[in-house]
Amino acid sequence: MSSRWNEAEATEIVRRHDVREGALLPILHDLQAAFGYVPEPAIPFLAHALNITRAEVHGVVSFYHDFRREPAGRHVLKLCRAEACQSMDGEALARRLLDRFVLDWGGTTPDGRVTIEATYCLGLCASAPSAMLDGEPMARLNDESIDEIAREVSR
Amino acid sequence: MTTRFFVPRDAAARAVGADKVAIALREEAGRRGIEIEIVRTGSRGLFWLEPMVEVETPAGRIAFGPVAARDVPGLLAGGLPIGLRHPLCLGRPEDIPFLKRQTRITFARCGVVDPLSLADWRAQGGGRGLDRARSLGPAKTLAEVTRSGLRGRGGAGFPTGIKWQTVADASADRKYIVCNADEGDSGTFADRMLLEGDPFALIEGMAIAGFAVGAAKGFVYIRSEYPDAIRIFGRAVHLAEGDGLLGAGAGFDIEVRVGAGAYVCGEETALLESIEGRRGQVRAKPPLPAHRGLFGRPTIINNLVSLTTVPWILAEGAEAYASFGMGRSRGTMPIQLAGNIRQGGLFEAAFGVTLGELVDEIGGGTRSGRPVRAVQVGGPLGAYFPRALFDTPFDYEAFTARDGLIGHGGIVVFDDTVDMARQARFAMEFCAIESCGKCTPCRIGSTRGVETIDKIIRGERSAANLELVEDLCQTMKFGSLCALGGFTPYPVMSAIRHFPEDFLRSPVNVAAQ
Numbered sequence: 001m002s003s004r005w006n007e008a009e010a011t012e013i014v015r016r017h018d019v020r021e022g023a024l025l026p027i028l029h030d031l032q033a034a035f036g037y038v039p040e041p042a043i044p045f046l047a048h049a050l051n052i053t054r055a056e057v058h059g060v061v062s063f064y065h066d067f068r069r070e071p072a073g074r075h076v077l078k079l080c081r082a083e084a085c086q087s088m089d090g091e092a093l094a095r096r097l098l099d100r101f102v103l104d105w106g107g108t109t110p111d112g113r114v115t116i117e118a119t120y121c122l123g124l125c126a127s128a129p130s131a132m133l134d135g136e137p138m139a140r141l142n143d144e145s146i147d148e149i150a151r152e153v154s155r
Numbered sequence: 156m157t158t159r160f161f162v163p164r165d166a167a168a169r170a171v172g173a174d175k176v177a178i179a180l181r182e183e184a185g186r187r188g189i190e191i192e193i194v195r196t197g198s199r200g201l202f203w204l205e206p207m208v209e210v211e212t213p214a215g216r217i218a219f220g221p222v223a224a225r226d227v228p229g230l231l232a233g234g235l236p237i238g239l240r241h242p243l244c245l246g247r248p249e250d251i252p253f254l255k256r257q258t259r260i261t262f263a264r265c266g267v268v269d270p271l272s273l274a275d276w277r278a279q280g281g282g283r284g285l286d287r288a289r290s291l292g293p294a295k296t297l298a299e300v301t302r303s304g305l306r307g308r309g310g311a312g313f314p315t316g317i318k319w320q321t322v323a324d325a326s327a328d329r330k331y332i333v334c335n336a337d338e339g340d341s342g343t344f345a346d347r348m349l350l351e352g353d354p355f356a357l358i359e360g361m362a363i364a365g366f367a368v369g370a371a372k373g374f375v376y377i378r379s380e381y382p383d384a385i386r387i388f389g390r391a392v393h394l395a396e397g398d399g400l401l402g403a404g405a406g407f408d409i410e411v412r413v414g415a416g417a418y419v420c421g422e423e424t425a426l427l428e429s430i431e432g433r434r435g436q437v438r439a440k441p442p443l444p445a446h447r448g449l450f451g452r453p454t455i456i457n458n459l460v461s462l463t464t465v466p467w468i469l470a471e472g473a474e475a476y477a478s479f480g481m482g483r484s485r486g487t488m489p490i491q492l493a494g495n496i497r498q499g500g501l502f503e504a505a506f507g508v509t510l511g512e513l514v515d516e517i518g519g520g521t522r523s524g525r526p527v528r529a530v531q532v533g534g535p536l537g538a539y540f541p542r543a544l545f546d547t548p549f550d551y552e553a554f555t556a557r558d559g560l561i562g563h564g565g566i567v568v569f570d571d572t573v574d575m576a577r578q579a580r581f582a583m584e585f586c587a588i589e590s591c592g593k594c595t596p597c598r599i600g601s602t603r604g605v606e607t608i609d610k611i612i613r614g615e616r617s618a619a620n621l622e623l624v625e626d627l628c629q630t631m632k633f634g635s636l637c638a639l640g641g642f643t644p645y646p647v648m649s650a651i652r653h654f655p656e657d658f659l660r661s662p663v664n665v666a667a668q
């Protein structure tokens with residue numbers, strides 16, 4: 001994953017979705033997987049490639065919570081803030097994690113190590129509170145998990 | 156002789172160390188020269204016992220749990236078979252009361268089979284529903300679904316057969332089957348478990364729907380928060396294509412689409428917009444998706460559980476399914492026990508079991524050991540119930556009669572430390588975060604709701620501000636296009652009605668806290 005915009009790579013991604021109807025979301029997901037975020041030049045590029053307006057592309061990118069406009073940290077930690085996790089004190093745990101990294105929701109540490117984002121339910125609600133670190137599920141979190149997460153992201 | 160071990164690969168089992176347990180088992184068996192095979196299954200849904208490992212014995216499977224990687228050497232220390240007196244031994248899984256009390260229809264194979272083995276799936280009855288549908292023909296297949304009494308499990312409880320009939324009756328060059336696997340409600344995981352534990356059942360259900368109404372293409376819209384489910388279901392589609400269950404020969408194809416973190420995309424028309432590559436904004440109805448849905452064509456959009464229940468109905472017959480349940484709620488409901496609960500998990504049962512039985516007996520009360528104070532039923536748009544209403548039976552109409560809803564079947568339990576004013580505030584905040592922006596009451600009303608409840612929490616003019624919140628709720632209820640804005644008043648008003656003491660704060664009280 002490189003965070004530099006690369007038109008050849010983007011062209012290849014768009015081509016992969018040639019046969020799909022309404023392919024904008026799958027393309028954006030793949031662009032974000034390739035670059036780590038949706039870089040600004042992607043907007044006019046996609047508008048041209050898919051024959052829609054820039055405003056439409058921009059509207060879609062900004063509508064969906066998943067699409068990032070800036071690169072994320074090397075690790076992305078998503079903490080669940082929905083009701084089942086609230087019932088198990090997930091908010092207090094999240095607070096301790098944010099404090100540990102001196103972050104606010106959506107923030108990235110200055111050394112680019114980790115981004116912490118809010119998410120609303122990971123479907124792990126019977127084992128709350130839960131989180132996802134780089135796409136891997138974690139549940140029944142407690143204070144020890146905070147240390148474990150800190151170790152993971154220092155790698 | 157090789158002994159088979161079953162270790163779940165369900166995300167909720169992996170989240171508490173199931174992969175490490177599988178690795179430890181392989182290593183320890185290697186060290187001891189014991190021949191084992193590890194089958195990764197879905198989860199049985201007894202999440203407080205995960206990772207739950209099962210071992211094949213001549214007397215059937217025996218379960219152990221919750222197993223940590225460090226328990227593995229001890230488990231294998233005495234060689235095989237593992238002694239039934241081992242402290243982690245749970246006996247036969249079917250005899251564990253939480254499973255024994257269930258009626259597993261939709262979840263019959265989940266946690267039992269290797270989700271990516273077509274042979275396992277067929278050996279356990281997979282494919283029989285589709286075979287029977289083909290022998291009945293489209294019209295009689297549809298009639299079976301209607302007679303079963305199946306209603307949508309996504310929240311609205313609309314009769315599935317009627318929806319299908321509308322699409323069958325429409326004439327068009329193309330029709331679509333869309334599976335709603337957006338499962339955004341907190342406290343729910345039934346769709347996820349099926350995608351990870353029995354994906355061929357969904358494929359079969361969608362193929363039956365396509366056959367019944369004359370559609371050749373299906374889409375499954377899975378939320379991005381479920382990477383494991385996306386991976387496993389994608390592999391299942393690939394295997395089904397290789398097998399001929401999907402593809403040109405079968406006359407039906409499935410494409411997976413991944414959401415992008417918008418709760419409102421679970422609303423059916425927003426979901427269709429999203430598949431078409433646009434912002435997930437709710438469409439005004441009419442036209443109904445059944446008339447003009449995906450890409451303007453007649454479309455069945457159903458929740459994943461609805462579709463996955465269809466194969467059983469076809470295989471066993473509409474009457475068999477309809478024989479379960481109460482009133483107009485026929486069949487079974489996969490109820491999901493979540494939050495602060497001792498025995499959380501998936502409980503599939505005939506409609507009619509009461510909220511109190513579910514929370515106190517089956518769920519065993521809170522995990523914290525403190526008294527249960529409130530439970531939210533049906534996700535973020537569902538009402539909070541106090542203990543006084545625990546006699547409410549799980550049934551669409553019974554919940555409506557008490558100003559609630561069963562939604563997708565999630566129950567989130569809270570103990571007596573919960574602050575219901577904060578929960579009401581969250582309901583408004585969630586609506587503000589997730590609003591698609593089309594209606595003013597939903598977009599602006601929810602933000603005003605947060606501000607006003609904040610004042611109540613600070614003890615500022617509680618009574619007057621409470622009145623303001625009630626007015627806001629009225630406006631949202633009647634001025635919103637969809638249930639996000641329209642139903643957010645349920646959690647807010649139920650919190651106020653059943654737990655008024657949490658809202659009548661004076662500045663003095665607040666300062667004292």
Ligand SMILES: Cc1cc2nc3c(=O)[nH]c(=O)nc-3n(C[C@H](O)[C@H](O)[C@H](O)COP(=O)(O)O)c2cc1C
Pocket residue numbers: 306307308309310311312313315335336337338339340418419420421422423424456457458459461462637638639
């Ligand atoms: C804001 C909102 C979110 C919804 N989320 C879901 C969802 O995640 N899954 C689902 O199946 N239905 C969801 N629904 C209900 C769908 O609009 C629709 O009723 C359902 O997919 C129909 O399928 P069924 O008849 O099989 O239940 C949601 C509705 C609203 C208003």
Ligand code: SF4
Pocket residue numbers: 419437589590591592593594595597598635636637638639640641
């Ligand atoms: S109620 Fe809210 S989410 Fe629903 S259509 Fe209106 S603005 Fe969109």
Ligand code: FES
Pocket residue numbers: 080081082083084085086120121122123124125128129130341342343
């Ligand atoms: S509410 Fe946190 S995982 Fe579902």
Ligand code: FES
Pocket residue numbers: 422440636637638639
């Ligand atoms: S859910 Fe029926 S109109 Fe919005």
